[in-house]
Amino acid sequence: MGFFLETLFGGLMAGMLYALVAIGFVLIFKASGVFNFAQGAMVLFAALTMARFAEWIPRWTGLDNMLLVNLLAACVAAAAMVVVAWLVERLVLRHLVNQEGITLLMATLGISYFLDGAGQLLFGSSTYKIDVGMPKDPMIVLENTFQGGLLLSKEDLYAAAMAALLVVLLSLFFQKTKTGRALRAVADDHQAAQSIGIPLARIWVIVWSVGGLVALVAGVIWGSKLGVQYSISLVALKAFPVVILGGLTSVPGAILGGLIIGVGEKLSEIYLGPMVGGGIENWFAYVLALAFLLVRPQGLFGDKIIDRV
Amino acid sequence: MFYRENGQFKTSYQSDLQIFPIAQDRIALALFALVAFVAVPMLASDYLFRAVLVPFLILSLAAIGLNVLVGYCGQISLGTGAFMAVGAYAAYNLNARIEGMPLLLSLIGGGLCAMVFGILFGIPSLRIRGLYLAVATLAAQFFVDWFTNRVAWVTNGSSSGSVSVSALQFFGLALDSPARKYLLCLSLLVLLGLAAKNLVRGAIGREWMAMRDMDVAAAVIGIRPVYAKLSAFAVSSFIVGVAGALWGFVHLGAWEPAAFGIDKSFQLLFMVIIGGLGSIVGAVFGAAFIVLLPLFLNLVPHWLGLAISTGTASFLEHMIFGALIVFFLIVEPHGLAALWATARQKLRLWPFPH
Numbered sequence: 001m002g003f004f005l006e007t008l009f010g011g012l013m014a015g016m017l018y019a020l021v022a023i024g025f026v027l028i029f030k031a032s033g034v035f036n037f038a039q040g041a042m043v044l045f046a047a048l049t050m051a052r053f054a055e056w057i058p059r060w061t062g063l064d065n066m067l068l069v070n071l072l073a074a075c076v077a078a079a080a081m082v083v084v085a086w087l088v089e090r091l092v093l094r095h096l097v098n099q100e101g102i103t104l105l106m107a108t109l110g111i112s113y114f115l116d117g118a119g120q121l122l123f124g125s126s127t128y129k130i131d132v133g134m135p136k137d138p139m140i141v142l143e144n145t146f147q148g149g150l151l152l153s154k155e156d157l158y159a160a161a162m163a164a165l166l167v168v169l170l171s172l173f174f175q176k177t178k179t180g181r182a183l184r185a186v187a188d189d190h191q192a193a194q195s196i197g198i199p200l201a202r203i204w205v206i207v208w209s210v211g212g213l214v215a216l217v218a219g220v221i222w223g224s225k226l227g228v229q230y231s232i233s234l235v236a237l238k239a240f241p242v243v244i245l246g247g248l249t250s251v252p253g254a255i256l257g258g259l260i261i262g263v264g265e266k267l268s269e270i271y272l273g274p275m276v277g278g279g280i281e282n283w284f285a286y287v288l289a290l291a292f293l294l295v296r297p298q299g300l301f302g303d304k305i306i307d308r309v
Numbered sequence: 310m311f312y313r314e315n316g317q318f319k320t321s322y323q324s325d326l327q328i329f330p331i332a333q334d335r336i337a338l339a340l341f342a343l344v345a346f347v348a349v350p351m352l353a354s355d356y357l358f359r360a361v362l363v364p365f366l367i368l369s370l371a372a373i374g375l376n377v378l379v380g381y382c383g384q385i386s387l388g389t390g391a392f393m394a395v396g397a398y399a400a401y402n403l404n405a406r407i408e409g410m411p412l413l414l415s416l417i418g419g420g421l422c423a424m425v426f427g428i429l430f431g432i433p434s435l436r437i438r439g440l441y442l443a444v445a446t447l448a449a450q451f452f453v454d455w456f457t458n459r460v461a462w463v464t465n466g467s468s469s470g471s472v473s474v475s476a477l478q479f480f481g482l483a484l485d486s487p488a489r490k491y492l493l494c495l496s497l498l499v500l501l502g503l504a505a506k507n508l509v510r511g512a513i514g515r516e517w518m519a520m521r522d523m524d525v526a527a528a529v530i531g532i533r534p535v536y537a538k539l540s541a542f543a544v545s546s547f548i549v550g551v552a553g554a555l556w557g558f559v560h561l562g563a564w565e566p567a568a569f570g571i572d573k574s575f576q577l578l579f580m581v582i583i584g585g586l587g588s589i590v591g592a593v594f595g596a597a598f599i600v601l602l603p604l605f606l607n608l609v610p611h612w613l614g615l616a617i618s619t620g621t622a623s624f625l626e627h628m629i630f631g632a633l634i635v636f637f638l639i640v641e642p643h644g645l646a647a648l649w650a651t652a653r654q655k656l657r658l659w660p661f662p663h
Contacts, residue, residue: 035440095639101440102385103642106582109575110634117627125620237571240444248440276459283455286448293437293445305438307525 006151007266013156015262016163020218021239022246022254023170024211030187030249031207032093034104038112040236042212044228045084045119047219050077051128051228070132074216081212082205084115089205116233125230130223159221166217167255170210183207187249241289247302256300261285312656328506345495350488358487365600366494367555372580372592373498373505374548379578380587381509382541383521384434384442388449389549389577394569395453396423396550397557398463401472404558405465412479416497416554423550424543431542435535438524450571457566473563490559497555501548506589508544517541518587583637585644594645602630 021039028036054073063069092107138153174180185193186203194200222232242261246253268284298305312333319325329335353362375389400419404410430449434442457463457470464472477484484490508514516537519527528534557564576599584595606626610617617625641648 035443092635092639096642099638099642102379102443102586103582103638105385105440105443106579107635107638109579110631110638113631113634114628115631117624117629117631121621121624121628125624237447240447244441244444279455279459283448283451286445286451290433290437290445290448293441294433297437297441299441 007270008263009152009156011263011266012259013153013160013262014266015242015259016160017218017222017235017258018238018242018261019255019258020163020166020214020221021235022242022258023167023251024214024218025239025243026246026249026251026254027207027214028211029243031183032204033101033190034093034108035101035248036211037105037108037236038115039211039215039239040233041112041115041119042081042084042215043219043222043235044230044233045115046077046081046212046216047130047223047228047232048119048123048128049080050074050216050220051130051223052123053077054130055128066131074220077216078213081216082209085208085212086205088208089201093204094201112233116230120230127227127229128223129227130220132220132224155225159225162217162221166214167251170214170251173210179206238285241285244299245289245292247299249303250299250301253299253301257289261288264288312653312659314657328503328510342499346492350492353488353491355487358491361600361604362491363487363494363560364556365596366491366498367552367560368577368580368600369593369596370494370498370501370555371549371552371577372584372596373502373589374545374550374552375577376581376584376586376589376592377505377509377517377548378541378545379581380585380591381514381521382517382538382545384431384538384541385439386446386545387443387571387574387578388430388446388453390569390571390573391449391453392423392427392546392549393553393556393573394457394566395426395546396420396553397564397569398457398472399423399550400554400558401474402463402465404474405472412477412484412558416551416558419554420547420551423553424547427542427546427550428539431539431546434538434542447571450574454566454570457569469565471563471565472557474558475562477558484559494555494559497551501551502589502593505544505548509589513537513540521587579634583634583644585646585649588644588646590649591644591646594649598645602633606630 021043024039024042025036028034028039050073053076054069057069057072058064063072088111092111096104096107138151140151174184182193182198182203183206185196185198186200186207190200193203218235219228219232222235226232238261239258242257243254245261246255246257265281265285269281272284273280293299312331314331314333317330317332319330324330329338349362371389371393374392375386378384378386396419398419399422400415403418404412404415426449430446433445437445461467464470479489479493482489484493509517516527516532517540519530519532520534520537520541524534527537553569557568561568580595580599581592582595583598584593585591603626606629607622610622
């Protein structure tokens with residue numbers, strides 16, 4: 001039982017990271033109708049910027065306060081993501097208005113190639129570490145209930161707290177601010193939003209920036225856990241089944257989908273994997289999502305698909 | 310002036326229905342075929358065959374297959390690499406396990422196995438649509454990646470996971486020179502390309518296109534979605550499977566599962582989109598573009614006399630590739646095939662404006 005709970009917990013933690021990437025997807029898809037393949041590349045780019053500037057700033061300025069350095073680096077990375085968002089709107093989206101979904105999807109694939117290349121060209125391609133002061137030591141809880149207790153990592157708990165904080169901030173931003181209301185309006189209906197004077201172009205920059213910031217948080221958590229390297233951009237591939245499971249247009253769906261996929265993946269690897277030779281993590285999530293879609297084609301919380309001739 | 314159909318009257322239904330209705334087209338194609346089948350094998354160098362022509366022909370074939378599915382039937386697939394892998398590994402197993410299996414039968418067998426696999430993974434398309442389906446096809450990709458890596462039976466128990474074929478023979482002719490490999494690929498491309506062209510001109514092609522444009526309306530006028538969608542999946546994955554088998558047998562010779570990874574799927578999708586969705590000749594243009602672009606990008610620093618480390622060069626190549634993709638989508642979202650059509654239209658009137 002203790003082992004099962006530990007696996008479950010590990011799955012929830014992994015799922016939370018998938019959910020973070022997936023939220024970035026959903027936000028962008030809702031507001032601009034773009035299925036953003038570049039989300040993984042954005043995570044990589046943001047994490048690389050953060051890691052390298054956290055390394056460079058002390059060297060240039062002689063600062064040695066870790067907190068300050070990390071904050072500055074995060075600000076630089078956030079600014080970089082805003083610039084990326086602005087460039088994407090200016091150079092790509094603006095010219096592809098009203099194109100089909102698949103054309104936009106291909107364009108984001110192009111963006112992801114570009115960002116992968118640019119990030120590694122500017123910041124180098126080896127493994128870098130991000131140290132935001134997360135505790136590395138594990139802790140043991142519930143020793144009385146289970147024999148040997150449950151082994152949890154504090155780092156994961158902090159990461160979960162960060163993710164939860166991000167979600168709360170995002171929902172406050174969307175529900176309570178004027179910009180957030182405009183974003184929701186655009187997500188509901190582009191034309192109606194435009195007709196009451198909401199500038200679509202600016203909204204797209206904002207929503208891609210928000211997507212970039214979410215990518216930054218995901219990159220920081222992932223990077224401080226596993227180091228920043230190219231393979232981070234492949235996290236996005238894990239986030240696809242999450243978004244289609246949760247529904248392409250639903251933030252709660254992304255979170256719940258992320259947790260389901262994370263847990264399903266870990267449990268299947270432990271309990272089902274040995275029967276078929278292991279390593280099934282990579283496709284299990286997709287098959288799970290696929291099986292679910294057969295029952296509910298729009299995902300958990302997606303907009304209901306209505307057929308009209 | 311030269312490219313006009315004035316005076317070419319169609320006097321029978323047959324001539325009205327023929328595949329190339331304009332006489333100049335037929336002459337140009339005959340000349341082109343003469344060059345491709347006779348002149349190129351005599352003149353081209355081994356490097357040209359190996360690095361450019363053979364990969365270009367095989368990828369054109371795969372792109373035609375994918376275009377049937379994406380361009381004509383409107384079902385986006387991100388798992389083409391998996392269908393190629395199924396074709397390649399099935400052909401390999403047929404070749405390795407059955408004594409004296411003719412090459413052609415192995416290739417066709419590979420195609421048929423890919424077809425069955427394609428139909429299987431096409432079944433969700435009956436319920437899932439659009440981007441949801443695109444992501445669902447990734448399931449095929451990752452499943453096949455895992456399957457070919459982990460299941461020893463597929464690789465005939467080879468310890469490293471890589472498989473190889475040797476001493477290929479085609480009806481008693483040894484496929485040992487690049488020129489012969491080129492001719493084999495070219496013949497298959499022409500055969501399957503013509504078959505695909507005729508399919509999309511016919512009743513079944515119209516059903517696919519109706520499905521693509523609006524599936525509910527198509528169902529209302531009596532097109533069976535199950536039949537139309539699954540037949541598109543079947544035809545597409547058969548062609549892609551044959552291309553995969555060729556890619557393994559003729560181009561690579563020895564390969565491991567990574568040869569058919571997700572990058573290959575994206576690459577093929579790029580070809581189809583850049584070439585033009587819903588155009589057979591567009592798929593060939595797209596393949597030429599994607600095969601030639603990296604070679605060209607590699608040459609540019611040489612010409613400029615710049616010394617760039619391979620790492621930097623590969624990142625730069627990534628960036629330029631990405632930027633060019635976006636540029637192309639913006640400038641010509643309908644692909645090279647649309648440019649080709651415009652050029653022909655202009656040529657018909659030239660030198661007059663109207």
